[in-house]
Amino acid sequence: xxxxxxxxxxxxxxxxxxxxxxxxxxxxxxxxxxxxxxxxxxxxxxxxxxxxxxxxxxxxxxxxxxxxxxxxxxxxxxxxxxxxxxxxxxxxxxxxxxxxxxxxxxxxxxxxxxxxxxxxxxxxxxxx
Numbered sequence: 001x002x003x004x005x006x007x008x009x010x011x012x013x014x015x016x017x018x019x020x021x022x023x024x025x026x027x028x029x030x031x032x033x034x035x036x037x038x039x040x041x042x043x044x045x046x047x048x049x050x051x052x053x054x055x056x057x058x059x060x061x062x063x064x065x066x067x068x069x070x071x072x073x074x075x076x077x078x079x080x081x082x083x084x085x086x087x088x089x090x091x092x093x094x095x096x097x098x099x100x101x102x103x104x105x106x107x108x109x110x111x112x113x114x115x116x117x118x119x120x121x122x123x124x125x126x127x128x
Contacts, residue, residue, distance in 0.1 A: 012082065012105045013071065013075060013080055013081070013082050013083070013102075014095065014099075014102070014104065014105075015071055015072075015082065015083070015084055015101065016084075016085050016086075016096050016102065017084050017085065018087070019102060021040055021066075021068075022038070022064055022065070022066060023036060023037070023064065023066070023070050024037040024039065024061055024062075024064045025061070025062040025064070026062060027060045027062050028052050029058075030055065037050075067102075072084075
């Protein structure tokens, strides 16, 4: 799964026009806890990505949507700008190869250590 950065920390997002990541809203049938997964076509093939890491319970899929489509529909709600990038230019090709086709410019410095992601409020609205 792809790590997420909070919406409010970004001024602009840059997304490849052929991004093939799917955004899943999932629900744990045992706890009722909802979460989001962002998986590539390759990651979707593995059932372990749809299981709760702590209990091994298979998660219910509430909804799924192409991530590029979701971003283009929702970026304005957090006062962010969005640039769609093609890989037909040298710079665009480098962006896709170097960042996997998704990136952002941050408003301020954030800590990206493992613990800071664990401490984020589960109800925070994430960029992806």
